């Protein structure tokens with residue numbers, strides 16, 4: 001709550017609450033079951049020692065979301081990352097009932113099977129959007145990773161299924177190897193400003209082609225990084241790594257830098273410059289991107 005108060009005081013427009021992961025609940029449930037059964041063999045009574053206790057499931061997360069809702073006036077977005085279609089719907093309903101302003105659905109699939117096509121995975125994701133849309137009334141935004149072959153197609157399908165916004169993009173988690181211990185390790189890397197380029201590209205390519213809003217995410221470190229996303233057409237900008245690095249008060253700096261840039265360029269409001277560098281016509285985009293790419297590659301020493 002302290003962190004959220006700091007974000008509010010620093011000028012954050014909204015907060016996305018840490019995701020509820022389906023596996024987190026499954027894991028806790030498994031650990032809980034193991035804890036509860038480990039004394040079963042020691043003495044017979046142990047089996048009925050806690051007869052009325054059942055695991056909280058998503059309840060603990062939902063409780064924290066409710067508590068947060070009561071303590072801040074900031075627009076709150078609950079975030080969900082599940083695997084099974086019915087769990088997406090079940091948890092989405094529970095989160096919507098907390099009074100959050102919107103839901104963010106995070107699709108994060110690691111393909112495991114050789115015979116499952118990208119198309120099938122996308123269709124399943126679109127179906128989840130449709131099912132959640134039918135179950136909740138609040139706006140839904142979908143957070144995607146950047147590796148779809150055609151982000152334009154997948155976002156259009158999800159919009160038809162009821163998505164009101166998109167967060168471009170999630171950063172995938174890549175396992176690494178520890179060479180000293182010769183074992184696998186998982187590290188959360190904080191991003192750097194170069195990581196913002198895929199988001200900048202797709203935000204510009206999607207500009208005025210969807211009615212859904214776009215929140216640009218990934219590598220936004222300074223106010224000027226945020227300005228770039230707004231110029232591409234983003235409705236909002238999400239920041240994570242830079243707040244871990246610089247603390248919640250960094251939001252004030254980001255806002256001040258955006259305002260300073262606007263003054264220097266005589267813009268009165270964000271709407272005066274939002275999307276002016278987003279690309280509108282697909283033949284423009286094709287020529288522009290191919291042209292820039294060829295120029296960059298041929299001109300590189």
Ligand SMILES: Cc1cc2nc3c(=O)[nH]c(=O)nc-3n(C[C@H](O)[C@H](O)[C@H](O)COP(=O)(O)O)c2cc1C
Pocket residue numbers: 017018019020079106143169170171188189190191192195217218219220238239240241242244
């Ligand atoms: C410490 C940490 C925790 C994160 N937790 C979540 C999470 O709960 N749900 C989620 O969808 N993304 C999560 N992310 C990913 C971020 O939301 C974001 O997509 C990514 O870090 C890129 O944005 P950034 O460059 O501003 O950090 C997390 C990232 C970090 C660094």
